Amino acid sequence: MNFTPKKMWSAVKYLLLLGVAGLLLWLSFREVKWVDFVNGVKGADFKWIGAAMAVSIFAFLIRALRWRLIMIPLGKKVTRRDAWDGINIGYITNFAIPRAGELARCGVITKKTGLPFETVAGTVVLERSVDLLSLVLVLAGVLLFFWDSFGGFINTQILSSFQYKVSTELIITAIAILLAFVIFMYIIYKYRKSHPLLHKFTRLVKGVIEGIVSGFKMPQKWLFLAYTVLLQVCYWLMSYATILAFPEINAGLGAADALFLMMVGSFGWVIPVQGGIGAYHLIISLALYSVYGISQTTGVIFATISHGSQSITMVLCGAISLLAFTLYRRKTTR
Numbered sequence: 373m374n375f376t377p378k379k380m381w382s383a384v385k386y387l388l389l390l391g392v393a394g395l396l397l398w399l400s401f402r403e404v405k406w407v408d409f410v411n412g413v414k415g416a417d418f419k420w421i422g423a424a425m426a427v428s429i430f431a432f433l434i435r436a437l438r439w440r441l442i443m444i445p446l447g448k449k450v451t452r453r454d455a456w457d458g459i460n461i462g463y464i465t466n467f468a469i470p471r472a473g474e475l476a477r478c479g480v481i482t483k484k485t486g487l488p489f490e491t492v493a494g495t496v497v498l499e500r501s502v503d504l505l506s507l508v509l510v511l512a513g514v515l516l517f518f519w520d521s522f523g524g525f526i527n528t529q530i531l532s533s534f535q536y537k538v539s540t541e542l543i544i545t546a547i548a549i550l551l552a553f554v555i556f557m558y559i560i561y562k563y564r565k566s567h568p569l570l571h572k573f574t575r576l577v578k579g580v581i582e583g584i585v586s587g588f589k590m591p592q593k594w595l596f597l598a599y600t601v602l603l604q605v606c607y608w609l610m611s612y613a614t615i616l617a618f619p620e621i622n623a624g625l626g627a628a629d630a631l632f633l634m635m636v637g638s639f640g641w642v643i644p645v646q647g648g649i650g651a652y653h654l655i656i657s658l659a660l661y662s663v664y665g666i667s668q669t670t671g672v673i674f675a676t677i678s679h680g681s682q683s684i685t686m687v688l689c690g691a692i693s694l695l696a697f698t699l700y701r702r703k704t705t706r
Contacts, residue, residue, distance in 0.1 A: 396650025400657055404669045412673035420617035421681050424610045428685045431606035435459050438599035442495040445589040448485040455481075457693040464690025467647040467683070474500070480697060506604055510635050607634050614678045620670055621660070633659065637678070647686075652679045 401409075436455040443450045458480040462473035478492040590596060612630035616622050636659045640652030656678065657671030666674075 392650070394650065396654050400650065400653040400668075400672050400675070404672050408669045409673060409676075412670060413677065415619070416673070416677055417617045417619070420613045421677060424613035424617075424678075425681050425685045427606050427609045427613065428682055429689060431603055431610070432456070432459055432463075432685075432689055434599050434603050434606060438596055438603065439495065439499055441590050441592055441596050441599070442498060443481070443487070443492070444591065446487055446491060446495075448487050450481060450485055450487075454484045457484075457697050460686075460689040460693035461697060462690075463686040464694060467687065470647075483701065484697075502600055506600060507635070507638055510604065510631070514632055514635055607638075610634075610682070611637065611678075614674065614681070617677070618670070618674055621664075621666060621674060624664060629664075632663070640679075647683055648679065 433456065436459045437452065439459065440450050440452060440455040443455070458477035461480050462477035464473075465476035466473035474493075474496050478489055478496060481487055481492045482489045608627075608631055611634040612627060615625050615630050615633070633656065637652060637656055640655040641648040643651035653672060653675040656675035657668055660666040660671035660674065661668055
């Protein structure tokens with residue numbers, strides 16, 4: 373097998389991220405006894421876990437329907453099945469290559485509809501921007517209404533990670549980056565037609581912008597908003613159902629706590645490791661201990677079952693969609 377420098381770097385990067393996931397898992401489980409972990413898993417009420425998994429699958433469908441709304445104005449027929457397969461294949465890809473799922477689902481739509489990859493990527497950028505805005509609004513709601521309960525954890529464990537001391541050096545660095553960006557964009561604009569690489573980059577940017585703009589042309593904006601709200605409700609229900617599966621946790625936690633854990637858990641999923649492995653476990657167990665005084669063992673059990681059940685639904689749905697897409701490709705290439 374011929375290993376090019378690019379392939380070698382990809383392999384190294386993959387192993388490094390896998391190592392980070394392993395380290396985070398070790399940090400989560402380092403004080404957990406195996407016997408206590410097994411007994412805790414046996415004590416969970418798995419009918420609530422099943423309910424959370426069912427809601428998870430419904431959330432996949434809502435996300436697919438919402439994404440399809442953005443792509444409707446692009447002029448090609450994107451079916452609900454196309455969007456569904458794209459979403460699911462994107463999820464399963466993230467377990468192999470962190471954050472590559474967004475590219476994978478764009479590829480699915482491109483292969484099935486003929487839409488330019490760059491344009492489809494623009495719709496994903498818009499969709500993810502809406503997700504980020506939704507997360508910010510949830511965070512603002514938690515800060516506004518539940519600061520007494522959760523403010524300490526949010527301030528010390530999350531917000532402090534993003535605080536930087538403003539200094540002269542930082543200001544100079546920011547100005548230098550801005551200036552370099554302006555010069556870079558000027559070069560691209562001036563030589564966009566004469567230089568092949570810059571021409572390709574210009575096409576990429578143009579396609580992404582076209583995909584983003586399509587979102588503002590969608591005919592059913594209110595339906596898009598309804599899907600967005602429903603998606604967040606699904607995530608909250610998944611969190612609450614998982615709480616109900618643990619008698620020890622359910623005794624002291626309610627609907628507001630489920631919202632808090634949903635928000636905190638989302639930070640674990642966005643950390644660029646394979647499928648949020650380790651990151652989700654660490655941040656959830658830390659939140660349960662810091663805010664509620666729940667033992668690390670119980671917190672890790674909760675995080676493991678919550679993450680595991682969501683991962684199972686992603687892998688199963690992703691495998692089914694990947695099989696269907698593979699059969700489609702074979703059929704169309706004959």
